[in-house]
Amino acid sequence: MFIRLYDDDPRDLYVQLADEIVRLMAEGALEDGEELPSIRSLASTLQVNVKTVQASYQKLADEGYITQRKKARAIIDRSRFDREAWETRWRERLRQFQHECRATGQSERDTLERLFNDLQEEESL
Amino acid sequence: MNLLFFLTFIPIYFIDLAMPHIQRKTRVFGVSIPEPFIHDPHLHTLKWGYTKSVALCQLFVIGIAWWLIRPLSDAAQATGFSVGLTVYLLVSFFFYVRFHVRTKRYKADQQWTERVNVVRVSPFETKFEEIGNFPHFFFLPSFVITAILFGWGISIYPELPETIPTHWNFEGEPDAWSQKSIGSVFLLVFVTLGIQAMMYGIAYGIFRSNVQVKAQQSEASLQRELDVRKLNAMLLGFINLATVVFMGALFVMSNWNMIYGNETLQAGPFTIAYVVIVFGSIAYAMREMHRLNDEVTEEGSSLSGPDQDQYWKGGLFYYNKDDYNLFVEKNVGVGWTINFARPAAWLFIVLTVLLPLLPLFFL
Numbered sequence: 001m002f003i004r005l006y007d008d009d010p011r012d013l014y015v016q017l018a019d020e021i022v023r024l025m026a027e028g029a030l031e032d033g034e035e036l037p038s039i040r041s042l043a044s045t046l047q048v049n050v051k052t053v054q055a056s057y058q059k060l061a062d063e064g065y066i067t068q069r070k071k072a073r074a075i076i077d078r079s080r081f082d083r084e085a086w087e088t089r090w091r092e093r094l095r096q097f098q099h100e101c102r103a104t105g106q107s108e109r110d111t112l113e114r115l116f117n118d119l120q121e122e123e124s125l
Numbered sequence: 126m127n128l129l130f131f132l133t134f135i136p137i138y139f140i141d142l143a144m145p146h147i148q149r150k151t152r153v154f155g156v157s158i159p160e161p162f163i164h165d166p167h168l169h170t171l172k173w174g175y176t177k178s179v180a181l182c183q184l185f186v187i188g189i190a191w192w193l194i195r196p197l198s199d200a201a202q203a204t205g206f207s208v209g210l211t212v213y214l215l216v217s218f219f220f221y222v223r224f225h226v227r228t229k230r231y232k233a234d235q236q237w238t239e240r241v242n243v244v245r246v247s248p249f250e251t252k253f254e255e256i257g258n259f260p261h262f263f264f265l266p267s268f269v270i271t272a273i274l275f276g277w278g279i280s281i282y283p284e285l286p287e288t289i290p291t292h293w294n295f296e297g298e299p300d301a302w303s304q305k306s307i308g309s310v311f312l313l314v315f316v317t318l319g320i321q322a323m324m325y326g327i328a329y330g331i332f333r334s335n336v337q338v339k340a341q342q343s344e345a346s347l348q349r350e351l352d353v354r355k356l357n358a359m360l361l362g363f364i365n366l367a368t369v370v371f372m373g374a375l376f377v378m379s380n381w382n383m384i385y386g387n388e389t390l391q392a393g394p395f396t397i398a399y400v401v402i403v404f405g406s407i408a409y410a411m412r413e414m415h416r417l418n419d420e421v422t423e424e425g426s427s428l429s430g431p432d433q434d435q436y437w438k439g440g441l442f443y444y445n446k447d448d449y450n451l452f453v454e455k456n457v458g459v460g461w462t463i464n465f466a467r468p469a470a471w472l473f474i475v476l477t478v479l480l481p482l483l484p485l486f487f488l
Contacts, residue, residue: 001250002343007243007431024249037249040449044335045247047431049447 001029005046013048014055021060025076035073036066130206134187134213136404140411141217142180144458145172147415151339151430154224155440155457156232159241159429160341167231175224179217186213221457225440241429246338248347259332263362264325267369271321274314274373284384285310293379293392313376317369319480324368327452328361331461334450340428342420349417353454356417357461360410364403371399414459 003020005013024030036042039057043050057074060066064081068074101108145153150163153171162168190209197205232238290299291309303309336350374395436445437456446466451473455462463470 001248002338003245003247003249004340005245007245021249029249041335042247042249043447044449045337046245047447048245 003042003046005048014052014059017046017048017053017056018059021056022065025065025078030076032076032078034076036075038073130203131187131191133210136408137213138183138187141183142176143411145175147411147418148457148459149418149454150420152433152456154221154228155437156225156228157433157437158232159237159432160339161241161427161429162235162237165235168228171224171228171231175220179220182216182220183213186216221440238432240427242427243431244340244428245431246340246343248336248338259329260358260362263359264321264328264365267321267366270369270373271314271317274317274376275311278311278314278376278380281380281384282310285380286383289383290379310380313372313379315483316481317372317376319483320368320372321365323477323480324361324365327461328358328365330452331361332358334452334461335448337430337454340430341426345420349420352417353414356410356413360406363406367399367402367406371395411459418459 001024003017003024005016005020009016011019021030021036036057037045039050039053043053046053057066057068061068061074063086065076065078066074067077067080098108100106101111151158151160153168154175158165158168186209190205190212194202194205194209285305287305288302289305289309290301291303291312292299292301294300308315332354334354336347338350339346375392378391378395433456434440436443436448438444440456443453443456443462443464444466445464448464448466451464451467451469452461453464454460463473465471
C-alpha cells in the first residue's frame with residue numbers, strides 16, 4: 001500500500017495526496033475504522049510539509065471520508081459521507097466537460113461511454 | 126606494548142576501502158544519485174578510484190607512522206599514536222572531499238536532476254506488522270546483570286580496603302587510587318549503566334525512525350528499510366550485552382583482587398575476547414548491510430525519489446527542519462547519524478559527552 005505523489009502532476013500536492021488516499025479506499029486497501037498514519041510521520045516519509053498533510057486530511061474530513069480525532073490518529077469513516085455535496089461537485093465538473101464538448105464538436109455521450117469503457121478495462125488488467 | 130595500538134589500523138583501513146561499495150547505491154561520496162543512474166559506469170570508476178588511492182596512500186601513512194613511533198619511549202609512543210591516527214583520519218577525509226567534489230561535478234555535468242521524474246513514495250500502514258515491536262528483551266539481560274553486580278558490590282563493600290584502585294594501566298597495574306565510597310567502588314557499574322541507557326535509547330530511536338522508500342522497487346525498498354532497523358536493534362543489543370559482561374567481569378575481578386590482596390587486573394584475555402566479539406559483530410553487520418544495500422533497480426524508468434543533497438551539508442551533516450526524525454541513515458558509509466535541525470540532537474550530543482563524566486561527581 002503505497003502513496004505516490006508525482007512532482008510533475010499539475011494538481012496541488014494536498015489534493016494529490018487526498019486523491020491518493022481515496023484511491024486506496026477504492027482499491028479496498030483501506031476500510032472503515034482503520035487508522036491513518038499520523039500527520040507528522042506521513043509528512044516525514046513523503047518529505048512534504050506537515051501543513052500539506054493537514055490540508056489533505058482536512059479535505060478528506062470535510063468531504064466525509066475520514067474522521068479526525070483529538071490526540072489520536074484519524075480514522076477512515078464514510079458514515080458521514082456527504083453525497084449531495086459530492087454530486088454537486090461532480091455536476092460542476094461535468095458542466096465544464098459539457099462546455100468543452102460543445103465548444104469542440106465532441107459528442108458528450110460517446111466520449112463518456114468510451115472513456116468509461118477504457119477505465120473499466122484498465123481496472124480489470 | 127603500546128605498539129599493539131597499531132592493530133586498530135587494520136579494521137579502520139579495510140572498512141575505509143570497502144565503504145563506497147557497501148553503502149546504499151543512491152549515495153556516492155555524500156552525493157545523492159537519482160535512481161535511474163545508480164549503475165552508471167563512471168560511478169563505478171570513482172568508487173574504485175577511491176579504494177585504490179586510499180589503499181596505497183594510507184599504507185604509506187601507516188608505514189611512516191610505524192617508522193617514526195617505534196623508536197620512541199612508551200609515553201611518547203601513546204602520544205605519537207594519537208597523532209598518527211589523526212593524520213590517518215585527515216588523509217581519509219581529504220580523499221572523501223576530493224571524490225565528493227568529483228562526483229558532484231559529474232552529477233551536474235550529466236544533468237541528472239533534470240532528467241528524472243520525481244515521485245514521493247510512502248507506505249500507508251500505521252504499524253508495520255512485519256517489523257513487530259521493538260525487541261526490548263534484547264536489553265533486559267544486561268540490566269539484570271547490572272542489578273546483580275550492584276547487589277554483589279554492596280554485599281562485599283565492608284570487606285574492601287579504605288583505598289581502592291580506580292584506574293589501571295595497559296599492563297593491568299593500578300595507577301590511580303581513591304578513597305572508598307559508593308562512587309569510587311561502583312564507578313564501573315555507573316559507567317555501564319550510562320552506556321546501556323545510551324544504547325537502548327539509540328536502538329529504540331533508530332528502530333522507530335521513519336522509513337525512506339525508493340521510487341522504484343518500492344516494495345523491496347520498504348523491506349530493506351525494515352530489515353536494516355531490525356539488524357541495528359539486534360546489533361546494538363548484542364554489543365550492549367557484550368559490553369556489560371566485559372565491564373562486569375572487570376568489576377568482579379578488581380573487587381575480588383582487592384579482597385584477596387592482589388591488585389593487578391588480569392584483564393588481558395577478557396579484553397581480547399571483548400574486542401574480537403565486538404569487531405566480529407560489526408563485521409557481520411556490515412556484511413548484512415552490503416547484502417541489504419545491493420538491490421537491483423529496474424532499468425528504463427525515469428522515476429526517482431526527491432533529491433537529498435539540499436539536506437546534507439558537506440555531504441556529511443544532516444539538517445532538515447521538516448524531518449521530525451532524530452536519527453537518519455548516514456549519507457556516507459553505513460550506520461546512523463542525527464538530524465541537527467532538531468534541538469533534541471544537540472541535547473543528545475551534550476548528554477553523550479557529559480554522561481561518561483557523571484561518575485566523576487560521585488568520586
